[in-house]
Amino acid sequence: MVTATGDRKLPPVVTNNVLRYLLSPPERLVKRYVSSGERAADLGCGAGFHSLAMARIVGESGRVFAVDFDPAVIARLQRRAERRRCQRIITARATSASEIDFIDDGSIDFVLAEGLLCCMSDHAGAIRQIQRILHPRGRAYLSTVKLMRPDDPRTVTREEWEHLLSSFRLLDRGEALMSRWALVGPREGGAPAVGAFRARLGARGPCCC
Numbered sequence: 392m393v394t395a396t397g398d399r400k401l402p403p404v405v406t407n408n409v410l411r412y413l414l415s416p417p418e419r420l421v422k423r424y425v426s427s428g429e430r431a432a433d434l435g436c437g438a439g440f441h442s443l444a445m446a447r448i449v450g451e452s453g454r455v456f457a458v459d460f461d462p463a464v465i466a467r468l469q470r471r472a473e474r475r476r477c478q479r480i481i482t483a484r485a486t487s488a489s490e491i492d493f494i495d496d497g498s499i500d501f502v503l504a505e506g507l508l509c510c511m512s513d514h515a516g517a518i519r520q521i522q523r524i525l526h527p528r529g530r531a532y533l534s535t536v537k538l539m540r541p542d543d544p545r546t547v548t549r550e551e552w553e554h555l556l557s558s559f560r561l562l563d564r565g566e567a568l569m570s571r572w573a574l575v576g577p578r579e580g581g582a583p584a585v586g587a588f589r590a591r592l593g594a595r596g597p598c599c600c
């Protein structure tokens with residue numbers, strides 16, 4: 392469902408289903424980047440596919456900030472966290488990833504933005520927040536789907552992807568048939584401002600994904 396802001400909500404079953412847990416368990420990704428006692432942020436967290444796995448890893452001495460603009464998936468995540476007795480580890484908020492001022496500057500060891508950018512239109516706003524909250528030695532994992540209409544405001548074109556990555560230090564990157572991902576850290580000497588890349592692309596129509 393596409394909202395008035397142009398951002399896209401997904402039914403929880405799309406991101407939290409048995410097949411995904413079997414084929415691509417969340418621990419496979421997050422255990423590479425998160426350790427006990429660390430502070431992580433899951434932006435565009437959905438119903439907590441990765442947030443709950445990160446909470447298990449960071450434990451009682453760590454913290455996971457889970458952010459999604461859809462209140463329904465945040466409520467679901469909170470119920471799941473209570474059932475797993477990790478509600479004290481997870482701070483879940485229904486807000487846009489471009490409005491996360493409740494997370495302190497430079498306080499996060501690992502930011503996950505899996506499938507976020509291609510569901511929202513304010514890419515620069517989200518990227519600025521990721522830059523702001525990342526610890527100087529922190530890392531962020533960004534991923535986006537590739538096969539979207541070029542005139543969709545959520546689409547991250549190859550050109551824009553390179554533009555967004557250029558505001559970070561690139562640590563690793565990859566590409567599959569349907570998606571691309573990158574592991575990044577803050578640029579030494581501070582991040583350049585993320586420009587209004589989309590303004591150059593002109594008016595855009597509705598989404599097809």
Ligand SMILES: C[S@@+](CC[C@H](N)C(=O)[O-])C[C@H]1O[C@@H](n2cnc3c(N)ncnc32)[C@H](O)[C@@H]1O
Nearest residue numbers: 398406435436437440459460487488506510511
């Ligand atoms: C493709 S899903 C990925 C969910 C989760 N990261 C996962 O891997 O299971 C994208 C999520 O981004 C959320 N979203 C869309 N626009 C957003 C925004 N502006 N701020 C925060 N979350 C947003 C949607 O509600 C959806 O839950």
